Amino acid sequence: MNKTMIDKNQDLGEILAGMDRVIVAFSGGVDSTLVLKRAQQELGEDNVLAVVVASELFRKEEFAGAVKLAEEMGVRVHQTAINELDDDRIVANTPDSWYYSKKLLYSHLNKLADEWGYSHVLDGMIMDDMEDFRPGLQARTEAGARSVLQEAKLYKQEVRELTKELSIPVWNKPASCSLASRIPYGTTIDKQKIEQVDQAEKFIGKLGFEMVRVRYHDNAARIEVPSQDINALLKHRDELQLKLASLGFTYVSVDLQGYRTGSMNEVLPSEPLKTEVS
Structure with missing residues (x-):
């Protein structure tokens, strides 16, 4: 039986409720914003940390906007950075470079989770990401991070609709990437x-x-x-x-x-x- 968006949102809540303390890799985009909001609802603000990662490969405005949005949502925020251009495998810009880029990100997040006692690292990958070339999926799986929107079988349009229902202003924000x-x-x-x-x-x-x-x-x-x-x-x-x-x-x-x-x-x-x- 095909599940409705409401069913999937309920599944998402149950997935999150089974966790303890979580770090959300927060970009300020619609996908990670839904993860952050639902984690906040299911686990409470004290058990959720939004980690906003600055990178040389992303706009500074995106970083600042993500920090501001997380603060407006009432979630604790940690600002940090990774240096992707220090890795020759990323600089080489082969198809494998995306794997090493995500590997660097997840390793950094896992280190923070271990240091501060968070049980899970969550990202904003969605079902649509399964349909394109996404080496980051392999890096995610190896790192043990959780893509809870994928686990709940949510697609981009459903994510936008749910985010709109939650009155979050980025529900129609255009997609951005590296x-x-x-x-x-x-x-x-x-x-x-x-x-x-x-x-x-x-x-x-x-x-x-x-x-x-x-x-x-x-x-x-x-x-x-x-x-x-x-x-x-x-x-x-x-x-x-x-x-x-x-x-x-x-x-x-x-x-x-x-x-x-x-x-x-x-x-x-x-x-x-x-x-x-x-």
């Missing part, structure tokens, strides 16, 4: 490239485009916006070229397929890759 996802496999990651795509996306966002990705291809930028926004974007062609050229891009293009999640993974083979762990 800025490294804009850089094609095989092109090494460094702060300069991250800054280029970050500043380019911020500029386009200020033009009124809420959902945008700027994919890095050496001296060329490939802009993705939803298909229905392409014509509106092209009206800004001159200022786009001028601004992105000032950031170091010689060529600026618009992807006619429009925005889509994980477009850099389209070059990967159809068969799942085997992550080699050293």
Whole structure:
């Protein structure tokens, strides 16, 4: 029998209620926000800690926004950081790099949990994450972290609806992810490239485009916006070229397929890759 969203939310509550004290890896996105809110409801504020992790591969504004949201929710917050660009396996930007990135994150969270006596580390992975190339799932499983939204079989649309019912303002927040996802496999990651795509996306966002990705291809930028926004974007062609050229891009293009999640993974083979762990 197919379960309703209400049934799944009840399952989520039962899963959380069976835990003791939990750390939530909190990004401020809709998925981890639902985990944090439901953990707070089931376990009480004293047994829940939101850990917000700063990274060179994510926007500083995302970090600050997550801290502010957790505080507004009345949850205790711990601010910390990881240095992904210190790991050559991550800098190399191979498909396996995502595994090492998540391994670094979960190891850091597990260390905090051990030091402070928390029984579980929770993340915000959802059922939709099973449908894309997600090496982080392997790192999660190896670390013993719990993806309680997956355990409750919740999909993105259900997560958004539940978060809206809980009157949490990020229920319709666009998905965000590591800025490294804009850089094609095989092109090494460094702060300069991250800054280029970050500043380019911020500029386009200020033009009124809420959902945008700027994919890095050496001296060329490939802009993705939803298909229905392409014509509106092209009206800004001159200022786009001028601004992105000032950031170091010689060529600026618009992807006619429009925005889509994980477009850099389209070059990967159809068969799942085997992550080699050293």
